[in-house]
Amino acid sequence: MGRSLLTYSEIDRTVLDTLRPASRGYWFLIALLALGVLVGAVCWAYQIAVGIGVGGQNHPVAWGTYLINFVFWVGIAHSGTLISAILHLFRAGWRNPIARAAETMTVFAVCIAGLFPFIHLGRVWMVHYMLPYPNQRTLWPNFQSPLVFDVVAISTYLIVSSLFWYTGMLPDLATVRDKAKGYRKKIFTLISLGWTGRHEQWRHYLRGYLFFAALATPLVISVHSVVSWDFALGVVPGWHSTIFAPYFVAGAIHSGLAMVLTLLIPMRKIFHYEVFITRNVLENIAKTIVLTGLIVGYAYMIEYFLAWYSNNIVEQESFRWRALGEYSIQFWIMVVCNSIIPLFFFIKRIRTNLVWLFCISILINIGMWFERFVIIIGGVAHGFIPSVWGDYAPSVIEYGIMIGSFSLFFMLFLLFAKHLPSVSMTEMKETLSKGSSQVHVGS
């Protein structure tokens, strides 16, 4: 297959071409997604006006799609940090062309996730109660509760991932500034902070970026561990398990990598990024998905083993019901999509075919959403006492808010892709300077 070398200016040209004025089709898509956001906003406003009862949550299932979506979006956020921080520490050069898009996905996904506790509060104007601030009643948050760990962990994650994203983008913002004209030049001059690429700046930047990566790595593991403890610290059958933290972290990375494929495959085609995001890069993501899929599949099996080995009849009934009860369809969607379908990536022909990669990534996203459904609903719907067993179905308002959250995520990502450099020009040039094969066409 033909291979042609890139140059520094071609890297700039390819990335900066994506920032040209958008087509009508782009703005139509943005308008469509804005409509979806409006649907979500109206549903939320209605819930605020009428009360939390308009959602489908009720006794015994008090945590419905709001918590499912919260955990889902936090999970999606995780692979951005895996790609930008963990793979940076491992010096995996193939992550360079996709790190920016993955980091952006992280920032937006954490923002969306952070909305759900607000929505689930019902009385959203009481949100400040979650924060520790001096007050007349000496009423403070209880820092022994994993729900308060969550407030600290998710806020930290949002701040850290946003700063990591912005710091990494600083040299690229300077590149855009130097090519832009008019009001765009003024904006990019302001936000690039006067970056000139002096050797002193690079010396501190390299060191600072390394510390960012080193700090984001334990943070990402802690954040989803903390989310898992929202469940694992509750004495509820199906939740009260020590494997939850690693199980959730692996699941989060699994879903995040799938979302990276879902976003990157169309972006690669639309922006002509084939020269950066080669099939080899996509294949490496698929290989990582095989690993995370196997870990997730192992976790599903070990949960059953623990239920059987514990000899606890409540635990055993809970897991029997998961596979054969009212929500068995959701359970089997979860198992098939998350741990069986990714195994097709063992076949090279499938993991190098864009259509297969895209379709399987969507199926994993669906499977991971249902994993959260099975865990969150399944635990409380079928608890200790048969007389309080119950079921749950999302209401129209919950569906509306869910549509709003997905629309907001994709709208923010589309706005980013057309207004900021979606591939790190700096890292691509650095890769080219080192002579890596990642910047060759046709690999």
Add this chain to the structure above:
Amino acid sequence: MSDHDEKLILGVFPDEEKAVSAIEALKPLSWKLDRVHSPFPSHRILEALKLKKSRVGYFTLAGGILGFLFGLALAIFTALRWGLIVSGKPIVSMIPFFIVGFEFTILFSVLGNVIGLLILNRLPKYEDLETYDPRFSSDHFGIVASCGERDQEGLINFFRTHGGEASALD
């Protein structure tokens, strides 16, 4: 030579190879290297300059220590102020409070890291853009060196001999 006699000369190089060779050749000469601009963190240039390790880590470390102490102190202080036993756990429960301490460690370390980067890089600083060539963020490399007024031509010729364009900075 007095300070007001000193002139800054900018050499613009089309590739990394030529910039590195100019830096190496400049070292034994009497002209003083002021700064080097590059479109990416060129490890070859940084090695040629033989720079010391950045001190940004001290800011990160200070942030981390402060964050851990702050997180732990916040959890202990608020628990003591409220003073209600929950689930039979001690009021000051070190294991859950350690998690709060950990999250604050990361948060403050990163804030320290960013503050360190801003202070050490003296950012935001827009004045430098006046003597900056926009090609430095794309595909060119810049070397700025200082010399006495009478040596100007010599330094300009030096940069040209090494494959660059050269001009005096005002």
